[in-house]
Amino acid sequence: MPSRVRAPRALESKAFRAMFAARKEVFVDLLKWDLPVLAEQYEMDRFDGVDAEYMIMLDGEGRHRSSARLLKTDRPHLLDELYPFLCDGPLPSGPTVREITRFCLDRHQNATERRLARDQLVTALAEHALETGITDYTGVADLAWFQQVMRFGWHCSPLGRIALLEGRKLIALHIRIDDRTLDGLRTAGIYQPRTLKLVAGEEAANER
Template structure:
């Protein structure tokens, strides 16, 4: 099931808690990021605020499968606040651009389940953008993950050369979204209709 959650959501507390717990297991326990942990269980930082929006995939029991945080780029966000040096030019910043952060796939999933959840979440991000007038995404990614993002079939380009950081070699990406993007994902084998909403495409 796909959940779209923002600060106005009143009934998604359990889904959010499961997401923050999953983020802690992935980014802190597995990847060893030096990021805040709340109450020993939740990975949360200063960008988990009233401007944040979350896309969360869960199973029928509410267990976290995958999630991503979307940040407005006309407000402080990760690329402009922490990693602006990754961009050769100005950091993209306008109402039609969102930043994808904390792309998280539950570490307890088997390989095939992880791939399915990844594809569903990428598809949900594109469908969300098309439904809400979002023309592009930005993202900061470790280069092994960045190479996967570049291969998803959508229009995606680096914003500058990769830079060595304490967490590895990082790059910034710009992903353009338009009406053809779902079909590009389909051609690349990525498109997977969300459990709630979205279109079902055929080649």
């Protein structure tokens, strides 16, 4: 049974409620992941604390389009606590490394809208890294998603071998961010500039 998690102050924000609800629809309802659900509406786990940061993309009416959670790697995160067996060598970590988790594309979009939302969020992740001194992203992905990420045009490589876990083929990934990253996204046809705001969990209640 999933463990219960405490509701963060982020639920006082409409944007955050939309994101956590979208995560529940995608990861729990659609993909059937065994994850905690708060109030039968919001997918949240113990990593959704004050140290987590989020990118949330909304449409003109405030509805969720896509989002991602960034976890600091010099603090507890998924790869080092839950999936260390996916890494063959040392896990990239430190103040300039973030773990991308819960990359979520809203289900209430058609294929074209989802593709645009995906590309805008990928671009925002790259631009945010360049603006803030992030040099690396890590993450855990299903094999099919990893194969997509590899084609985005940035420098992405596996951290270990594919592992079969509860019927899912999982792999750890490592993305390097440098001055060639945006050109790579452009060449691959991914680059879609969009202004997004990164909000720390502690500040979430101030976002309306």
